[in-house]
Amino acid sequence: MPATTHIEDLRQTIAALVKQQGYAHVSSNNAIRLLAEAIPGIEQHLPSYLEQWDHLPQDRFMADGGLYRYRRFNCLGAERRDGQMLFTSQPQRPFYQSTEFNTLNGGIERIYEGLDEQDLAHPVYRALLAASSRIIDALHPAPAWDIELHPIRTACAPGCAGEPTPEGIHQDGVDYFFAILIHRQNVEGGVSELQDEHHAQVWQAPLLNSMEFLLVDDRRMYHGVSSCLAANNAPGWRDALILNYRLPKGAPSRHASWQQG
Incomplete structure (x- = not known):
């Protein structure tokens, strides 16, 4: 991605790349700049944010029998009001994907514990949403x-081995998604791949x-x-x-709102 000076320039560059080629890759430095626009001094909040990831429940819905995944799941709404985006928590619901999009774990309702309101109020989550x-x-x-928020530890x-996408190359059935690397510890592999509609890499x-x-x-x-894969003959995680x-296709009831920024 070309170097940019202003945050708005960076944002427009990211949007233009997605429109042109279907995706954009954003470096850690530029990502931190985007987060700091919403929450100045965001770096000081990262250590406490990382602690949340040590308390993810194990995913018990792995059809391959794997015990390598830990996750939570939350649904939010975002609505523009007076030039600001208002975020609202939606009632907890099962996570469902059809087998069209997930040949391994699709076709069933998966019930995961959600992040509580205190976790969602963390400055890093606020910055990420904004x-x-x-x-x-x-x-x-x-x-x-x-x-939809999916915090996942592999x-x-x-x-x-741990499998971040055990279903293989797939789509999620949404409009857009952000895949954000939070932390890697003692991991080899974990290579992300994107393919176009013809499955060309x-x-x-x-x-x-x-x-x-x-x-x-x-x-x-x-x-x-x-x-x-575990590096150095020791456990690891991604x-x-x-x-x-x-x-949105409907208007579910919502509660616990907060504003962008």
């Missing part, structure tokens, strides 16, 4: 969005640095992440946050 919604607004202006150990690289992210047009692209944005 920064991502501003980019989406530059890419595809809309009065409202439904947002663990690995010597002789036991268009991008491949590991996300390595905290807050580095991909923004992907899920309607145009396929994506996947290769196996995570923490990633998936933020799904989709245009």
